[in-house]
Amino acid sequence: xxxxxxxxxxxxxxxxxxxxxxxxxxxxxxxxxxxxxxxxxxxxxxxxxxxxxxxxxxxxxxxxxxxxxxxxxxxxxxxxxxxxxxxxxxxxxxxxxxxxxxxxxxxxxxxxxxxxxxxxxxxxxxxxxxxxxxxxxxxxxxxxxxxxxxxxxxxxxxxxxxxxxxxxxxxxxxxxxxxxxxxxxxxxxxxxxxx
Amino acid sequence: xxxxxxxxxxxxxxxxxxxxxxxxxxxxxxxxxxxxxxxxxxxxxxxxxxxxxxxxxxxxxxxxxxxxxxxxxxxxxxxxxxxxxxxxxxxxxxxxxxxxxxxxxxxxxxxxxxxxxxxxxxxxxxxxxxxxxxxxxxxxxxxxxxxxxxxxxxxxxxxxxxxxxxxxxxxxxxxxxxxxxxxxxxxxxxxxxxxxxxxxxxxxxxxxxxxxxxxxxxxxxxxxxxxxxxxxxxxxxxxxx
Numbered sequence: 551x552x553x554x555x556x557x558x559x560x561x562x563x564x565x566x567x568x569x570x571x572x573x574x575x576x577x578x579x580x581x582x583x584x585x586x587x588x589x590x591x592x593x594x595x596x597x598x599x600x601x602x603x604x605x606x607x608x609x610x611x612x613x614x615x616x617x618x619x620x621x622x623x624x625x626x627x628x629x630x631x632x633x634x635x636x637x638x639x640x641x642x643x644x645x646x647x648x649x650x651x652x653x654x655x656x657x658x659x660x661x662x663x664x665x666x667x668x669x670x671x672x673x674x675x676x677x678x679x680x681x682x683x684x685x686x687x688x689x690x691x692x693x694x695x696x697x698x699x700x701x702x703x704x705x706x707x708x709x710x711x712x713x714x715x716x717x718x719x720x721x722x723x724x725x726x727x728x729x730x731x732x733x734x735x736x737x738x739x740x741x742x743x744x745x
Numbered sequence: 746x747x748x749x750x751x752x753x754x755x756x757x758x759x760x761x762x763x764x765x766x767x768x769x770x771x772x773x774x775x776x777x778x779x780x781x782x783x784x785x786x787x788x789x790x791x792x793x794x795x796x797x798x799x800x801x802x803x804x805x806x807x808x809x810x811x812x813x814x815x816x817x818x819x820x821x822x823x824x825x826x827x828x829x830x831x832x833x834x835x836x837x838x839x840x841x842x843x844x845x846x847x848x849x850x851x852x853x854x855x856x857x858x859x860x861x862x863x864x865x866x867x868x869x870x871x872x873x874x875x876x877x878x879x880x881x882x883x884x885x886x887x888x889x890x891x892x893x894x895x896x897x898x899x900x901x902x903x904x905x906x907x908x909x910x911x912x913x914x915x916x917x918x919x920x921x922x923x924x925x926x927x928x929x930x931x932x933x934x935x936x937x938x939x940x941x942x943x944x945x946x947x948x949x950x951x952x953x954x955x956x957x958x959x960x961x962x963x964x965x966x967x968x969x970x971x972x973x974x975x976x977x978x979x980x981x982x983x984x985x986x
Contacts, residue, residue: 600905602881604896657896677903686905739910 581613583699583729587653594695594733599684601737606639606682610650611699615727618701619646622721624714627685629693631676637714638695639682640673642721643707657681659710671710673717680711685735692736701727815849817856817864823849825871828887830928832894841945843928851931851940852924863923870920873912874901880911937980944976955979 586608588594596602609623622642630636641655648667655672656663659680663670672680687693702724712720815823827849836842843849856864874897878886881900882893889897900906904918913920931940933950941947947954953967954975966972 600881600900603893604881604900604905657899658892679899679903681899683899683903683905686907 578701578725578728579615581611581615581699581701581727581729583609583611583697583731585609585697585731585733588731588733590731590733592733594685594735596738599735599737600686604682604684605654606651606684607697608651608653609697609699609731611729612649613729614646614701617703617726620644620702620705621646621648622700622702622717623651624696624698624700624717625682626696626698626714627687627693628696629691630687635696635714637676638684639675640712640714640717641670641682642673642712642717643705644670646701646705655682671708673710673712673714685737687735687737689737689739692734694732694734696730696732698728698730700725815853817853818849818867822868822871823853824887825875825885826852826867826924828894829874829898829924830931832891832898833925833928834932840949841943843932845942846932846945847940847942848928848931851934851938852927854939855927855930860927863927866914866920866923869912869914870917870924873906873914873917873920877901877906877911877913877917881906935978935980937978947974947976955982957982 588598588607594607597605598607611621614621620642621644623639623644624637625639626635626637628635641651644651644667648670651667652664655670657679659672662668672682674680675683677683685693685695700721702721703726704724706720706724708717708720818826827844830843830848830852834843834846834848836845852860852867856867875886877900878884878889878893878897882889882897886894886897897906898921901913901917902921904916906917907913911917931938933946933952934941935955936942936944944954946952952974953972955977956963956975959967963972
């Protein structure tokens with residue numbers, strides 16, 4: 551199933567806004583979020599899903615607002631969850647000078663983070679796991695996966711294991727910038743994969 | 746606590762104790778597994794025997810337990826299940842893990858007895874686990890790194906390993922929960938049922954043991970952390986005969 555880029559982008563802008571409705575104060579400025587392996591509106595590689603190695607994808611960002619001290623990332627699917635969104639990944643306490651996230655962040659909370667994001671911790675996703683777990687939509691349906699990045703004005707030193715609601719509450723009033731990208735995913739029957 | 750790859754298991758002993766400790770070992774004792782069935786002492790296939798004492802924290806007298814033949818699982822199924830339970834409760838500095846505690850033998854025996862209805866689910870689930878590993882991580886489950894094994898097991902646990910052609914019946918999460926439950930039983934249940942070899946599970950939990958009575962002095966010793974644990978099967982008391 552093909553999804554036109556304008557439609558996907560429109561959905562992205564609409565839905566990203568709802569991700570931060572809990573935040574108060576001045577509207578945060580936007581910045582660019584990209585990935586060396588994913589593109590907004592296009593299907594992400596299988597290795598970022600349980601159809602592959604289920605690695606967390608790499609992200610990069612640029613144009614952060616001045617005064618960014620820390621970053622947080624939430625990956626979520628507004629087409630799933632009761633109520634939506636279904637959260638696939640939460641990572642925060644990311645140093646403000648980090649240019650992004652490398653691929654394959656450890657899912658073991660006791661394994662050290664890559665040095666460029668030392669101090670970062672992961673929150674609990676929709677399965678209650680402090681780790682990335684990728685898209686697994688029902689066969690035949692295309693879902694949009696929002697990777698929302700928040701620039702914060704303070705080093706918050708938040709504890710690991712926060713869920714989405716707790717994180718949004720914790721960063722409320724500290725978000726000075728926001729960006730996101732929205733790749734897609736559709737599962738294929740595994741018997742169609744090469745072994 | 747790390748493995749040979751320098752990685753910490755996804756489901757650590759500490760996590761296990763958080764889950765199992767509150768319920769207590771006694772609650773994990775299966776009530777219906779018959780105690781009378783004899784397991785023929787014999788040398789297992791090389792694949793099965795290989796799950797035993799290599800690098801084991803167990804004393805030498807444990808070896809006969811792990812070397813006995815299995816009666817339900819094929820050698821290939823035993824290899825896959827061994828790798829799985831070894832990730833659920835690995836051996837480490839705190840003591841023997843599920844393999845050394847005889848969990849494989851416990852499950853194999855239970856599939857002839859109280860859990861015989863689960864035999865087909867094991868057969869299908871272990872094959873599906875291996876198929877899923879090949880499709881998604883490029884190799885059979887037993888050959889994956891411990892990190893990839895843990896990643897596969899997380900996907901199985903959360904029900905994400907359900908793509909068409911893999912073969913989990915009723916969802917991968919059901920299979921995971923069944924194996925986890927039986928692993929806990931084999932680790933912490935009464936040794937009479939074939940697991941908990943050398944009381945490894947009870948030692949891990951600091952379980953005081955099966956007692957027919959507790960004196961005031963026992964209670965004081967328990968509270969002071971000085972109570973000598975009893976390491977006898979409940980069946981050794983004769984009251985269950």
